[in-house]
Amino acid sequence: MKNIINEFLNLVKERNGDEPEFLQAVEEVAETVLPYIVKHEIYYGKNILLRMVEPERAITFRVCWVDDSGVIQVNRGYRIQMNSAIGPYKGGLRFHPTVNMSILKFLAFEQVFKNSLTTLPMGGGKGGSDFDPKGKSDGEIMRFCHSFMSELFRHIGPNTDIPAGDIGVGAREVGFLFGMYKKLKNEFTGVLTGKGLSWGGSLIRPEATGYGTVYFAQKMLETKGEGFNGKQVVVSGSGNVAQYAVEKSIQLGANVLTMSDSSGYIYDSEGINTEKLAHIMQIKNVKRGRISDYLETYKNAIFVKGKTPWEVKCDIALPCATQNELTEIDAEILLKNGCICVSEGANMPSTIQAVHVFQKARILYAPGKASNAGGVATSGLEMTQNSLRFNWTREEVDLKLKEIMSNIHDSCIKYGKDEDGYVDYVRGANIAGFVKVADAMLAQGIV
Numbered sequence: 210m211k212n213i214i215n216e217f218l219n220l221v222k223e224r225n226g227d228e229p230e231f232l233q234a235v236e237e238v239a240e241t242v243l244p245y246i247v248k249h250e251i252y253y254g255k256n257i258l259l260r261m262v263e264p265e266r267a268i269t270f271r272v273c274w275v276d277d278s279g280v281i282q283v284n285r286g287y288r289i290q291m292n293s294a295i296g297p298y299k300g301g302l303r304f305h306p307t308v309n310m311s312i313l314k315f316l317a318f319e320q321v322f323k324n325s326l327t328t329l330p331m332g333g334g335k336g337g338s339d340f341d342p343k344g345k346s347d348g349e350i351m352r353f354c355h356s357f358m359s360e361l362f363r364h365i366g367p368n369t370d371i372p373a374g375d376i377g378v379g380a381r382e383v384g385f386l387f388g389m390y391k392k393l394k395n396e397f398t399g400v401l402t403g404k405g406l407s408w409g410g411s412l413i414r415p416e417a418t419g420y421g422t423v424y425f426a427q428k429m430l431e432t433k434g435e436g437f438n439g440k441q442v443v444v445s446g447s448g449n450v451a452q453y454a455v456e457k458s459i460q461l462g463a464n465v466l467t468m469s470d471s472s473g474y475i476y477d478s479e480g481i482n483t484e485k486l487a488h489i490m491q492i493k494n495v496k497r498g499r500i501s502d503y504l505e506t507y508k509n510a511i512f513v514k515g516k517t518p519w520e521v522k523c524d525i526a527l528p529c530a531t532q533n534e535l536t537e538i539d540a541e542i543l544l545k546n547g548c549i550c551v552s553e554g555a556n557m558p559s560t561i562q563a564v565h566v567f568q569k570a571r572i573l574y575a576p577g578k579a580s581n582a583g584g585v586a587t588s589g590l591e592m593t594q595n596s597l598r599f600n601w602t603r604e605e606v607d608l609k610l611k612e613i614m615s616n617i618h619d620s621c622i623k624y625g626k627d628e629d630g631y632v633d634y635v636r637g638a639n640i641a642g643f644v645k646v647a648d649a650m651l652a653q654g655i656v
């Protein structure tokens with residue numbers, strides 16, 4: 210089996226050698242899906258995974274805009290339309306200076322499996338730009354978003370490709386993008402998700418990724434007769450996903466000790482409560498400041514510069530910032546400190562070596578494509594509401610989100626349970642996600 214996996218990975222490396230994040234995402238899937246393909250005749254010998262690692266379409270384009278001092282800036286825009294076997298391309302847009310083909314292809318590839326797991330009819334895509342929103346005025350953000358959409362609009366549509374937010378793209382950016390799309394197409398459609406409530410957005414979409422990550426962790430903990438109440442929780446990030454993962458953890462009675470950004474982490478030994486979280490939301494969403502600003506108000510807390518929070522003793526870890534933020538050494542420290550559950554809010558936050566450490570120790574570990582799927586699932590619910598020209602209540606959407614997370618958990622168990630009862634959520638998520646897409650691809654022929 211090792212030979213088959215290596216042969217496949219070498220082939221993918223030959224074609225995508227300078228794309229480390231993409232190769233990492235493919236390796237993690239190949240390790241679990243290829244053994245399944247080999248055992249199932251309907252998939253074997255059809256190069257099905259090789260077809261899935263090749264984007265159906267990858268678009269790059271120039272984005273020119275004028276900054277506040279009148280200087281013309283040039284950025285690069287992307288949209289990777291990875292797989293449309295089970296529905297139109299769906300996935301977020303990332304605005305961050307590190308954005309490149311490798312990062313967007315890894316995200317688009319993960320998105321294919323994740324969207325399949327939600328059980329909703331959505332293919333996978335991802336896009337973005339190397340534009341850095343940090344320190345930009347609202348006017349600059351608007352001009353950039355308008356310029357970005359002035360090209361992207363011809364490649365997307367409510368039945369073709371439906372972008373949404375990701376790092377650096379929240380409600381403000383989705384608003385500017387939607388405004389330009391509507392002007393160019395003269396159509397009011399659900400072409401983007403994460404929209405504002407008064408113009409087609411869904412209740413609970415802002416909360417959905419963070420809440421879903423916690424709902425998934427709850428399902429995992431239940432299998433051991435455990436829950437969030439009274440547990441020590443360590444969270445990384447302080448953006449959209451982190452904020453609502455913290456909110457839900459607090460609601461369930463946990464004690465949240467940390468949050469972070471790219472400059473370091475804050476540790477509040479007394480716990481981040483609802484009032485403190487509201488303050489962090491103000492710092493991050495309104496003032497667009499640094500996480501260390503927390504210490505100006507909460508002087509008991511400490512700020513650890515340039516480090517990630519995995520050294521803090523906890524029961525549950527929720528990585529909610531970015532890819533590869535949790536290394537093999539971090540994983541070992543978490544285990545040594547007694548951590549029993551890791552539920553990923555971010556996409557691929559654990560290195561492949563860290564994942565192997567968690568699997569070897571047989572703790573409850575959920576890969577992002579399963580545990581953070583609540584965000585895109587609720588985007589799917591937003592699309593449904595747009596099509597119905599109807600809005601569900603907060604309670605209705607939250608209930609559907611919970612059901613979807615529970616179904617994803619069931620799918621992971623179906624395909625990931627070992628004979629001794631241990632659930633390998635990586636194997637479960639990869640195979641469950643693969644089967645639905647592969648079946649659709651086989652039914653549609655070689656296209």
Ligand SMILES: NC(=O)C1=CN([C@@H]2O[C@H](COP(=O)(O)OP(=O)(O)OC[C@H]3O[C@@H](n4cnc5c(N)ncnc54)[C@H](O)[C@@H]3O)[C@@H](O)[C@H]2O)C=CC1
Nearest residue numbers: 375376377418446447448449450470471530531555556584
């Ligand atoms: N927004 C969504 O609905 C979904 C987001 N995700 C993933 O969740 C993660 C966070 O995304 P959002 O919260 O939406 O973005 P955001 O832009 O709201 O927040 C990003 C967070 O990551 C931190 N961050 C960025 N680069 C970092 C670095 N190098 N080191 C440490 N922290 C860093 C930022 O300080 C911030 O706290 C990403 O991996 C994203 O792909 C996954 C599923 C859905």
Ligand SMILES: O=C(O)CCC(=O)C(=O)O
Nearest residue numbers: 300301373375584585588
């Ligand atoms: O809601 C969406 O379509 C995008 C969510 C996303 O980008 C993700 O799941 O990583």
